[in-house]
Amino acid sequence: MSVSSALYHHPIPKDTRFEPMSLPEMFARTVRADPQAPFLHFLGRTYSYGEILRDAQRFAAGLQALGIAKGDRVGLFLPNVPIYAAAYYGAMMAGAIVVNFSPLYSVEELSWQVADSGTRVLVTLDVPELYKTAHKVLDASDLETLVVGSLADMLPWYKGLALKLLKRSQIADVAYGPAIRSWADMTPDKAPAPVDVTPADLALLQYTGGTTGRPKGAMLGHDQLSVNAQQVAALNPFGDARHEVFMGALPFFHVFANTALLNHAMVSGAAIAMVPRFETKQVLETIQRYKCTGFPGVPTMFQAILDYPALGEYDLSSLKVCISGGAPMPGPVHVRFEEVTGVRLVEGYGLTESAGVVSANPYEGTRKRGTIGQLVPGTAVILLDKEDPASLAPEGEPGELAVCGPQVMRGYWNRPETDADTFVERDGKRYLRTGDVARIDADGFLEIVDRIKDMIAVGGFKVFPSVVEDVILEHPAVKEALVIGVPEEYRGEVPRAYVTLHDGASATAEELRDWLNAKIGKHERVDAVVIRADLPKTIIGKLDRKTLRAEVL
Incomplete structure (x- = not known):
């Protein structure tokens, strides 16, 4: 669908093109503009852009002393700490490819991804849980x-x-030696040997779990990461971004934060007020102390802020906008967050394979609740037929969202056989199949209906779990909801809802089931509502339907 410029509500034209750069060059440009500008605020200490650049250069030199060369893989097994940024950009200055690993990984998970990526050097922290896991992986x-x-x-x-x-x-008791080096030892006071790092070079392997099988490493180049950072920065309507301070609660190792926080701040000269992990009180204190202006997060973070008893004691007036991604934003949470805080909350959308961001609602002016907004500049989408991805969806009907743009990955690491199912060619362009079912309105706002693999087949009918979840979330007692299909002999599958309740709320499972079924179509009706103390979540706090399905089935 073509959207006229008059209906495009982001601050710059939708066909704007951005200059692909290597991330080290992009970083150097920002530092040249103002080396003393604050980059990272961390638990009371502030690091300037110049300091992080210096540490990144020293780390690059340390890697070169180990024999790390262009194309080698360097892994980061870190929470949000300042050396993450220095290690990230420093590895790239040495020509290496960064591999992000979640600090929550088990030994088995970390070992497998280290082996799959061919990671030679792993950076971690002297926190006992992290060090113990990393040490076991080193040995095995x-x-x-x-x-x-x-x-x-x-x-x-x-x-x-x-x-x-x-x-x-x-503090972990670290057994330093030839194979275990301190960060101080790895950052000698010397400049690295120059490496020709180009926009076309591979910069990052970002592993994504998908819904089945082993995780796959999305191959993201310097061009894709640098352009996506510029696409996100272009959404800012507030003037000179060097005055912005982003709330850094999202984990840097996740693609959303990697682009929307780290690279976004770096390309625009903004600061990040970071916390090691999301804790509501610490986040509120950080927003107040550093007068944060922007807050990218996931819905559960904004729900946690609403649930915090002492929320009214904190000054959030510096916030201009909060951006929600990673999962659908429940309508009641959206409305209540804005009513309680007075801060505009907008939804966006992206995925690992698109370097982080595909679309967002405008930060000012027209936005539409329940949508993921309009495409970031330079991006195009088509809707594919849900049953036949070689064809377009019928006009006016939802279809599988496919994305084309300069931020779309090259492919999966060592998985060339997956390209046929991952990409589709159309009119000479390569589109990434997202697996998300979407619809597009006349103004170019996109709405995600559901995941293709999450659709429930009920006697020949397709049921979208998100539709049922949206309805049950309207019940005043319900805080969170996930709907999955469970086997049934006659219809094949039947929907079942799993919910948590607000503190102090009282409702029985039977009452919720009857209330819900009275409001939805016959084929959508659930066989039961199960009330739980909590629902499984991913590492960034997104409700995890895959894990719930595994637990139940």
Whole structure:
């Protein structure tokens, strides 16, 4: 569908093209403009752009001393700490490919992805849980070197001293040696040898679990990451972005934060007020202390803020906009968050394979609740027939969303056989199949209906779980909801709802089932509502239907 410029509500034209750059060059440009500008605020300590660039260059030199060359893989097994940024850009300055690993991975998960990616060096932290896992992987895999950063050294001096003196149990006993190096040893006071890093080079392997099988590494180049950062920065209608401070609660190792926080701030010269992980009180204190202006997050973060008893004690007036992604935003949460905080909340959309961001609602002016907004500049989409992806969806009907743009990945690492199912050619362009079913309105706003693989087949009818979830979330007692299909002899599958309740709410499972079934179509009716204390979530707090299905079935 073609959308006229008059209906496009982002601040710059929808056909704007951006200059592909290597991330080290993009970083160097920002530093040249103002090396003393704050880049990272971390638990009371501020790091300038110049400081992080210096540490990144030193880390690049340290990697080169280990024999790391262009195309080698360097893994980051880190929470949100300042050395993440230095290691990320420093590895790229050495020509290496960064591999992001979740700090929540088990030994088995981390070992498998280290082996699949061919990671040679892994950077972690002297936190016992992380170090123990990383050390076991070092012993049991082809990983060559473990680099361990000191959390105490990243804090303000008085906090670091207190950690070392009073909380020794929170610092791992690291067995330094030839294969286990300290971050200090890996950042010598010397410049790295120049490496010709081009926009066409591979920059990042970002693993994505999908719905079945082993995770796959999405291959993202410097061009895709640098352009997507510029696409996101172009959505800002507020003037000079160097005055912005982003709330950094999303984990940097996730593609959403990697683009919408780290690279977005870096390309625009903004600051990030970061926390190691999401804790509601600490997030609210950080917003107030650093006068954060933007807050990208996932719906569960905004729900947690609403649930915090002392929310009214914090000043959130500096926030201009909050951006929700990673999962659908429940309508009641959306409305209530804006009513309680007075802060505009907009939804966006992206996926690992698109370097992070595909679309967003405008930060000012026209937006539509329940949609994922309009495409970021330079991006195009088509809707494919849900049964036959070689054809377009019938006019006016939902279809599988397929994305074409400069931010779309090259493919999956060592998985060329997946290209046929991952991409579709149309009019000479290559489109990424997202697996999401969407519809597009006359103004070019997109609405995600559901995941193709999550659709429930009920006696020949297709039921979208999200439709049923949206209805049950309207019940005042229901806080969260997931709907999955469970086997049934006669109809093949039948929907079943799993919910959590608001604190102090009272409702029985039978009452909720009857209330829900009275409001939806016959084929959508659930066989039961199951009330639980909690629902499974992913590492970034997104409700996890895949894990729930595995638990139940």
